[in-house]
Structures are given as C-alpha cells and as structure tokens.
Amino acid sequence: MVTFFRLALRRLAIMPVMILGITLLVFVVLQFSPVDPAYNALGDGASAAARAAFAEANGLNDPLPVRYVRFLGQLLSGDLGSTVPPSQPVLDRISIALPLTIQLTALGLVIAIVLALVLGVTGAVFRDRWPDQLTRVLSIAGVAIPSFWLGVLLIQQFALNSPVFPTGGYVNPADSFSGWLRSMALPAFALAVPVAASLARLVRTSMVAELDRDYVRTATGNGLPRHVVVRGVLRNALITPLTVLGVRVGYLLSGAVVIETIFDLPGMGKLILEGVTGGDVALVQGTVLTIAVAFLVVNVVVDLLYLLVNPRIRTV
Template structure:
C-alpha cells in the first residue's frame, strides 16, 4: 500500500510542471494569434487612441512574461477573463457548457466499454472461428469510420428515416430523463463506436494471452465452468492493459465532442469553442481550450491511479 501511495504522490508532483506547460502553451498561442483583442472589442472603426487606451487598461502592452504571470494569478482565483460584448465572465460560460460535455463524454465512455467488452470477449472466446472473424471485421469497420461521418449516418438512418431519435438539440435531464437520453444517444454512439472498436482489439489480445495461461487450464480441468473462470479471473487480469489505453481514448472522446456537439446542436464546450472562433473571442477560446486540456490531464491521472490499484504487481511493490 505504501508503494502505491508513493507512486500516486510522484504522479501528483509531475502534474505541476505539466499544468504549467499547458497553461503556457495555451496562453502563448492566444497571445501570438493574429486576432487583436482591442479591435474585436472596439470594432474596426476604433481610433488608434482608443486602441492604445484599451491595451493600456487591460495590460496588453506589458511584456509577455508579466502578462503570463497575471494570467496565472487570475487563473488561481478562478478568473478566466470576460467575453467580448456582451461581457460575461468566461467561467460562467464554461460552468453552463461543461456539464453537458461531461455527460456526453461519460455516455461515450460507457458505450465504448460495452462495445469493447462485447466484441473483445466474444472474439477471444471463439478465436479463429467465425464469431472471431465477424468481430474482427466489425471492429475494423468501426475504427475506420470517423466520428463526424458516423454521426451523419446515424442522423440520416435513425433520426430522419426512422424517427427514433431527434436530429439534434438538448433536453435537461431534470426536465425529462427520457428525452435527455434520447437527445444524447446518437451523439454518444458517434463517439463510442470508433473508440469501442479500437479497444475491442486490445481486449481480445489481452483475453487470448490470459486464456493460454496454465491457471486457466488448471481451473477448467478442476471442473470450474469456463464462464466462472473467465468472469472471476481471466477478465479481471486481462483488463489491466486496456485500462491504460482507455485514458488516452477518453482524451480522444473529449476532443471529439467539439465536432459532435456542433453536428447535433448541443450547447457544450465544443459549441463554445466554435462560437469563440467565429466571434474572435480570445478570452472564451482560451478558457474553453484550457479547461478541456486540464480535464484531459485529470482523466489520465485518475486512470493512472486506477491502473496502480488494478495491477497486483504494483501493489506488491514489484
């Protein structure tokens, strides 16, 4: 246990330079972008005197290191700046958009796990037989389909032709859980299918390696039903490697929500980014991108910690 705690502490310590690097990278890109915040706020008709006064009032003429330090200080106090007129705190915009993106990501992860376990376990148990070949073909097809193209296919088939789901829009779960689930099903599937199919191949490989080990043959030879051996031992041991890959795939899901939310007209973080780009709102773009990047780091930290607890060799200090 002490070994695991020390490894968690080391993971947390490595976050400090990583987070600083992320903030510096995002801040630097926004600061050196061709968009002039003064012109975006004041308009093209602003005089040089008005532009100079705006930059002096907002510290835009300060050296880059000083601006970055001010940005870090504001960030520690939860201040991400103000959007361009109408002026609204960026943190307020993010607080309303982030829950939807989290909901969509969690649904995507859940769907990806169901797909990965279903395809991977079936392919491993029936390896080199026709179910394995079918599962391989399905997983390859799922990997080859981009999320945005898959989203359009789902809308065309399940929303437009069959009318089973809405083509877009969002319903708050507090208003109607059923309608919320219907509005989120197609976006979640568009994210989950490519990720689930790629994870299925890893699950299959790990399952096959475990099924070939001596303890499995011994347990089956002792009279234990194969489904019990697979459920209690093989699956638990085989999921250690896919768990590490899941963290990177969650990052893919978070990034994929930007396009998926735009396709399905969902007012999440992706929609905020698109709005910020269209309106040249550097503060909003900076805040949303930084939030997504920090979320990716936190998710990977959680997955790393889960991996430490899932791997018995690490728990034993070996």
Template structure:
C-alpha cells in the first residue's frame, strides 16, 4: 500500500505542470482564434467600433497576453470558467448541466465495449486458428476501420427509421424511467463503443493467447483442473494487465467521440454544447468544455495507472 501511495503522490505532482501546459495551450489557441467575444456579444446588431472597443476594455480583452493569462488561471483556481457572452450564463453552470449526459454516454459505451471485447477476445483465443477465431478477427478488423459517426448513421437508418426499435434522436432523463432512458441511449452508446470494442478484442485475444502458451497453464490443466477454472481464475487475471493500460487511452477516445455522437443524435451533452458555442462564436464556452474534457482525460489515465499498479504485482515489486 505504501508503494501505491508514493506512486500516487508522484503522479499527482507530475500532473501540476501537465495541467498548466493544457491550460496554457487552450488559452493561447482561443486567444488566436477568429472568434471575437465583442462581436458575439452584440449578436449581429452592427455595433460601432466605439462600442466594440468599450466592451473589450471593460472585459480586459485589451490587456497584454501575460496579464490575461494570469487572470485566467486565477479565475480557474476559484472555479470560475467565465461567462457566456450570448446567454450571459455561467460557463461552469452550463457544463454542470451538460456533463451528466456525456458521463452517462461514456460510461454506457465503456461497459458495452468491455463486455463485448472480453467475450469476443477470450472466445477467439480459446478457439485459436479455428473458424470462431477467424470470424471474430474479421469482425474486429471491420470494427476498427469503421468510424463511429458512420456506424451512427447506419444505426439510425436501420434500427430507428426502418425498424422503429429505437428513437432516432432525443434524450430521456433516467429519473423519468430507466427503460425510456435506455431506448434513447442504446444507439449512441453502441455507435460510440463498437470501434473501441473491436480494438480491445484484438488486444485481449493476443494477451490471452500468449498466456495460454505458458507452462503453468499446461501444468494446471494437466493436473486435472477444468480449463474454464484455469482461464477464469488465472489466465484472465494475468492477460488483462496490458489491455487495462490501453483501456485508459480508449476512454479518452470515448470522451472525444461523444462530441460527434451527441451532435448526430441531438443529445444535450458536452459535445452539443461545444459545437453550438463554436457555431455561435462563444469562446468562453468552447474554452471551458475543452478544458473540462482534457482534464477529465488526464484524471482517467491517472486512475488507470493506479489500477494497473494494483493488478500487476511485478510492477509493485519494481516500484
């Protein structure tokens, strides 16, 4: 446990310069973009140059860039992500409203991806070089090559428009019923998770095959232990260490892919919030959403690193 605590403290200290770098990068990108908060504030009302200049002066947009960055970091430390120039609402409040849906979509997509990858990857490894393995490898190859937005359009056309199994768009809060919530979230979660499931399937298959070829597996099966027990109790525990590391990166893919999927299914999450802000020229909202997603990705990878240390005794010994 002491090793895990030391590693966690070390990683947390390393996160400080990483987060400062992310904040600086997002700040610079938004400052050099073509979106002008002053123009967005007046919403096409043909303001005069004097009105634009007064707005920029009142909001510190004419201050030197280092001064604006210091103010920006100071506001972040106080939990202030700014105010939307269009809705006049707090950016933090808008993100807090939109984040639950994106979280639900990401978690549901992650669960589907992990369950499918485990079932298909282990099955392919057990039936190595036989027809189930060949079929699963072909399907996973197609899944890796298929982008999530293309799968989303196919699912809408077949499962929603032609068959009517699921609604093509919209969102129902889980508080209003788990069944209706699942009907609105199934297609988006499937479209988001299938490419990730395909990638994890290939990695799990390779890891399980390597583990099945080790001497302790042959010894355990030769001593009379059922193969199902050996695979479930020993092989999977050792074989899933490498896929766990890859899973941290795939969660970042799910977060990024949710931006497109939410727009396709008109889900009022973080992705829709950001796309609308980009379209309307609201840089404060774009900046807040990008920072939230980036920081979430960093935190998720920290959690995965800790889990990797927990399940890998050799790494704990090395640490």
C-alpha cells in the first residue's frame, strides 16, 4: 500500500508541470493568430489610433513572456478573459457548456464500455466460431466508421425517417430525464461506437490470452462453472484495456466537439466553433485550455485506477 501511495503521489506531482506546459502551448499558438483583438473589441469603425490605444492599454504590445506571466496570473485568479462584444466572462460561458460535454462524454463512455465488453467477451468465449467472426466484423466496421458520419446516418434513420429521437437540441435532465436521454442517445451512441470497437478488440485479445493460462484450465478441470471462470478471467483481462482507456476518453472529449455541432448541442464544441468563426481568441483559448486540462485529469485518474487493479505494478 505504501508503494501505491508513492506512485500515486508521483503521478499527481507531475500534473502541475504538465498543466503549465499546456497553458504555454495554448497561449503561444493563439498569440500567432491573425485575429486582431483590438479590431474585434472596438468594431469595424474603430480608427487606427483607437486600436493602438486599446492595444497599449491592454498590454498587447508587451513582450510575449510578459503577456504569458500576466496570463498565468489571470488563470490563478480564475479569470479566463472576456468574449468579444457583447462582452461576457469566458468562465461563465464555459461553466454552462462544460457540464453538457461531460454528460455527453460520460454517457458515450458507458455505452462504449458496455458494447466493448459484450463484443470482446463474446468473441473470446466463442473463439474461432461464428459469434467470434461476427464480433470481429462489427469491431472492424466500428473502427472504420467516423463518428460524425455515423451521427448523420443516425439522424437520417432515427430522427427523420423514423422520428424516434429528435434531430438535435438539448433537454436539461432536471426538466425531463427521459427528454434528456432522448436528446443525448444518438450523439452519445455515435461518439461511442469507434471507441467501443477498438476496446472490444483489446478485450477479446486479453480474454483469449487469459483463457489459455494454466489457472483457467485448473479451475475448469476442478468443475468450476463456466460463468464463474469467465468472470474471474475478465477481471484479469481488463488490466490491458484499462491502460488505453484514458486515451479513448480523450478521443471522446475531442469527438464530442464535432458531435455537438452536428446535433446542435450547446456544449464546448459549439463554444469553440463560435470562437473560431467569430475570431474570439479569448473564447477559443479558454475552451481549448479547459478541454486539454480535463483530458490530462482523466488520464491521471485512469493511471491511478490502473495502479489499483494491477497489484503487480504496486510492487515495482
């Protein structure tokens, strides 16, 4: 247990350094944007003198290191800047959009894990038989299908041809849980399929490797029920897929940006699109930074879960 806490503290100690690197990367990249903040803030009719005065008053003429230090100070105080007129705090916009993206990502992750376990375990238990061949075909097809294209197909089939689900929009779960589920079902499924397909192949490979081990033969030979053996094997087989789960969650977060646009969901994706099309550097900077930090936190949490489920690594 002492080793686990030492490794966990080591993972957590790296986080501030990585977050600092993320802020530097995002800040530097967006500083080379061709968008003029003074032009966006003052409007089309502003004179050159007014834009120059705005740049001087807001420190836009300061050297890049000075602006970065000032940017870090604003971050530490919880200030992500303001949007272009009509001016709103970026943090307020993110606080409204981020919960929806988290809901979509979480629901997509649940669907992906369920599908991956069903396909992967079925393929391993019925190895080299027709259920295994079927799950392989489904997994390959799922990996090959882009989530945005699948989203369009789902809208056409289940929202237009057969209006079971809405074509888009968002319903707050506090207002109607069933309405929320209907509004999130198609985008979450479209987001989950590629992740589920890739995880299913890992689950099957790990399950097959575990089923060939001596302890499984011994348990089966002693008359242990098949479902008990499979349940025990599954726990050991999930260690390998868990190592890549953090990366897959990152895919879900990034994929949610595109899916939200297709299904007209007011999440982080819509904020990024609004910032890019409107030339709002502060809005793009705040949303990208938030998603990047969320991705980092998820990966650290997955690393800690991996330490918990894999006793062997805690003895290293």
